[in-house]
Amino acid sequence: MESLPIVRLQGVTKRFDDVCAVDSLDLDIYQGEFLTLLGPSGCGKTTVLRLIAGLETLSAGEISMNGSRLNGTPPNKRNVNTVFQSYALFPHMTVFENIAFGLRLKQSDKQAIRHQVSEALDLVKLSGLENRRPHQLSGGQQQRVAMARAIVNKPQVLLLDEPLSALDYRLRQEMEIELKRVHRQLGITFVFVTHDQEEAISMSDRIAVMNEGRVEQIGTPIKIYEEPENMFVARFVGEINVFDGHVVNVNNGSAVVDIHGQLFPVQNRKKAGTGDKVRVLLRPEDIQVTRDADKNGGPALSGKVDEVIYKGKTVDLVISLDAGETINVTQFFNEDQEDLVYGEGERVHVDWLYGWEVIL
Ligand SMILES: Nc1ncnc2c1ncn2[C@@H]1O[C@H](COP(=O)(O)OP(=O)(O)O)[C@@H](O)[C@H]1O
Ligand SMILES: [Mg+2]
Missing domain, CATH: 3.40.50.300 (P-loop containing nucleotide triphosphate hydrolases)
Incomplete structure (x- = not known):
């Protein structure tokens, strides 16, 4: 160009x-x-x-x-x-x-x-x-x-x-x-x-x-x-989940953001400073769901599955977080991993991989 x-x-x-x-x-x-x-x-x-x-x-x-x-x-x-x-x-x-x-x-x-x-x-x-x-x-x-x-x-x-x-x-x-x-x-x-x-x-x-x-x-x-x-x-351009938080720490290209008391490391492209209020955005397919809070080791938010929508290639979940937000999650459906299929009403935890979030 x-x-x-x-x-x-x-x-x-x-x-x-x-x-x-x-x-x-x-x-x-x-x-x-x-x-x-x-x-x-x-x-x-x-x-x-x-x-x-x-x-x-x-x-x-x-x-x-x-x-x-x-x-x-x-x-x-x-x-x-x-x-x-x-x-x-x-x-x-x-x-x-x-x-x-x-x-x-x-x-x-x-x-x-x-x-x-x-x-x-x-x-x-x-x-x-x-x-x-x-x-x-x-x-x-x-x-x-x-x-x-x-x-x-x-x-x-x-x-x-x-x-x-x-x-x-x-x-x-x-x-x-x-x-x-x-x-x-x-x-x-x-x-x-x-x-x-x-x-x-x-x-x-x-x-x-x-x-x-x-x-x-x-x-x-x-x-x-x-x-x-x-x-x-x-x-x-698509569905998005929005989490409100504030920056507790910045270094180089990353920041630590407090979201409902959990400390998430996030990419800091927008160069937010310590103490700034920020919004952390995540696409539905970038959110991970687990039954165990500490399965992935890091910070996680707890909630309950409200809806499970089977769509063939994917399963969409609507999850209401204990802290208040309702979020949408898209999981790729794989018959061989039935333990990844959640039921309505089930208690779950959500998190995401570093780098998949956008901060505004
Ligand atoms: N010839 C016209 N006279 C008056 N208003 C117009 C005319 N053409 C477009 N507009 C207005 O300009 C705005 C943009 O229209 P348009 O370019 O057709 O939008 P889009 O193609 O994104 O739907 C709209 O509010 C529309 O009502
Ligand atoms: Mg037009």
């Missing part, structure tokens, strides 16, 4: 009357990456894409591409295409005509157009369906036509606005893999929008987590999931 960004947003702001949809947002997008804008509905994701595409005008700030300012450049002069949530196919045109439409506006060489369309059809695995009309295609196939139409003129950047949200679960998973493949084969930059954290985590090189028109954190899926910078990110 040392190279110059292909698209750079600086102080980008968009107001609609009294709504600030995008609020002085800075974002660098690099050549060839799969970048996802992830955030709840209404946080400004679509508006960011529309600003990059030139379909909205900026209220403030600037967008540049390949080092040149784009402000004022019309959409068709930007080397950018968009796949919309609704696909926006022309219903009366065939698949071929839908894909060729943009090319026909720009060039007249029929042979070249046919060649480019057939390449695009190959890439999205739709060869043979060029004479169908959109209503004769499944949802997944329509989605592929929309993709083919957006890549046929080889844009530098492809913007994808929740392209999978209309598909059912199984098809969506299939298309996630397809989209990744197309991204790899084309080698162009994808800016993908979703409100689905699992989709974002499984597809992206980097994720920008958005909230109220701003970027809360940007990083690899692992960073975003394992080292959230704040509570919004921690909660939005």
Whole structure:
């Protein structure tokens, strides 16, 4: 990521009357990456894409591409295409005509157009369906036509606005893999929008987590999931357990945190000082459950199993701690280790391995 960004947003702001949809947002997008804008509905994701595409005008700030300012450049002069949530196919045109439409506006060489369309059809695995009309295609196939139409003129950047949200679960998973493949084969930059954290985590090189028109954190899926910078990110990208505590001791990169009278060594990335009140965050799968408090030797919190939810690969436990909190724990289910299966009402202790926690 040392190279110059292909698209750079600086102080980008968009107001609609009294709504600030995008609020002085800075974002660098690099050549060839799969970048996802992830955030709840209404946080400004679509508006960011529309600003990059030139379909909205900026209220403030600037967008540049390949080092040149784009402000004022019309959409068709930007080397950018968009796949919309609704696909926006022309219903009366065939698949071929839908894909060729943009090319026909720009060039007249029929042979070249046919060649480019057939390449695009190959890439999205739709060869043979060029004479169908959109209503004769499944949802997944329509989605592929929309993709083919957006890549046929080889844009530098492809913007994808929740392209999978209309598909059912199984098809969506299939298309996630397809989209990744197309991204790899084309080698162009994808800016993908979703409100689905699992989709974002499984597809992206980097994720920008958005909230109220701003970027809360940007990083690899692992960073975003394992080292959230704040509570919004921690909660939005997955389930999280929060323990309140205070720091009793710090040394080098670690700290000792008192949580309900138990002293837990934790990583101290945020450089908390002795006496600071902190929140210790743990994902459900990072918590260990034991029947014996001292089985693992270290500090532990006691509680009772309230619920056991078998999910096939995992067993989820809801545990109410004697000190007050209710926590969620995910255990990987293994039939051979039946002693790890807890029953409702059972007394247990919880702890975790050093380094699995995040401190805020
Ligand atoms: N054309 C518009 N006119 C007025 N308000 C708009 C318009 N487009 C978007 N907004 C508002 O801007 C905010 C961000 O919208 P949007 O970018 O569509 O969010 P997202 O795609 O993350 O759901 C929302 O509050 C939305 O209502
Ligand atoms: Mg949207």
